[in-house]
Amino acid sequence: MRSYIAFTKKEFHEIWSTYKFFILITVFLLLGMMNPITAKITPQLLDSFMPEGMVIAIAEPTALDSWMQFFSNVPQIGLIVLVIVFSGVMTSEFSRGTLINLLTKGLSRSTVILSKFTMSSAVWTLCYILCFAVTYFYTAYFWSSESINNIGFSVFCLWLFGILLLAIIMLGGVLFKNSYGGLLLTSGLVVVLMLVNIVPNLQNYNPISLASNNMALLTGDVPISDFTGAIVICGVGIIAFITSAIILFKKKQM
Amino acid sequence: MDILNIEHLSKSFGTNNVIDDLSFSVPENSIFGFIGQNGAGKTTTMKMVLGLLKATSGKINVCGEQVTYGQNKTNKYIGYLPDVPEFYGYMKPFEYLKLCGEITGLSENKIKSRSEELLVLVGLNKFNKRIGGFSRGMKQRLGIAQALLNEPRLLICDEPTSALDPVGRKEILDILHKVKGKTTVLFSTHILSDVERICDNIAVLHGGKLALCGTLSEVKSQHKQDGLLVEFASQVDKQQFMTSHSLASLMTNVEVTNTSIIFHTHDIEKTEMAVISAFTETKILPIRLEVLEPTLESLFMEVVK
Structure with a gap:
């Protein structure tokens, strides 16, 4: 337990000293601000670009539009930045050989994986909460009266999907020698999930719906219960990816 | 008593037999020179002793306990200095030793006193800056400090002097000489003058087998021509x-x-x-x-x- 705490502390020290933390925080804060503002000014922007005399009817933006931006920007920009920043979290240690000293000091290999997973999950959670909070307050400021359905649950779904991606990165880091391998595995699996999503029967069990179907929750088109399958599969996936990363890492010759 | 005992050790990578039925032992409190050309299998042997590589066959005992691959219970007896020790560049020497100490399970007080003592021994006590700015020789010295942190009974150094200038080499050899008596030292090298300077036992590895083994004087007299x-x-x-x-x-x-x-x-x-x-x-x-x-x-x- 002590070595877990020590190594996790080292992980936080590392992400802080290598400026990755600041990159993530900046990106997610920017996203948080962009979401409501984009929703608010889109009609005005369109208006100003229209040739004179031409009128298109755009409905007055609502809080729902702001959350629509949130659930499209965070998966499309935020998660991609997250995956890129963390893709080297395992492989940089292998390529530089920095783990050798610590492993021969008695650091267990499962601790390495769990510490890195803990750190990356904590950073993702913090960035995500900040992004959400900023969007939430701006949205409340612009459209104070409106209330949104299932917002908490919908936000949780996307968070869980982020954790799944981090678990895949851990496995990719053990499987491949360089960080592009981890990126490839992560993006490859996401593409597979998207392809699977074409089959209507499987949609309810597909973790990708946690990141793509959030608006349906907010509008109330889909009940919360429809997401149970996907959440369970996602949870099982996280455990399976981390466990196999640990097992494979224990077999890896250093 | 033998601190390290290797029996019929073999290791192959694919069809390439790197180590072929290797047997030798390292007596306690000696400085053991492990000599061989580049690619002779010195590092491979050391990594098997540390449980970092899996042996194809054979047995390794450290302080009477058998080494198992992937486990590190015998590593509590061992301090290891890799050929090019790598550290986290953003840490300072003291922070790095603290991390090592916490991982290895030393108490706070022990970590503090050992770190101070060792940084003096390797001459890094005045360099309180980030490791990223260290020269190769300084990294090598910090490597020795981290290897000695948990007072190991066996110190394994993989070509500690190969990449260093004459001053750096002398410093490392002096440090190794100083720890003799408290710790058995096994070090691999292809610099023969280093071996003659500090080793009392040697083994020459060639073609995956031992070509020579014994005390330095024994070996010399046996092959007197x-x-x-x-x-x-x-x-x-x-x-x-x-x-x-x-x-x-x-x-x-x-x-x-x-x-x-x-x-x-x-x-x-x-x-x-x-x-x-x-x-x-x-x-x-x-x-x-x-x-x-x-x-x-x-x-x-x-x-x-």
């Missing part, structure tokens, strides 16, 4: 000297250079007699006459031929 060097002032003198009748029987095993001849022989006295009578016979005198002792280098060249 003497040489007699005769050097002349000019090439003409040498040519004339070589025509002498007294030398006829000795000319089978000689090494001739520009102005000198080396006679290889097992009976040095008889050779010397013959050479001296050749001097009187030809009336040519040498500028140097020397009995050559076998050097570690000549032994090494002989076994890796």
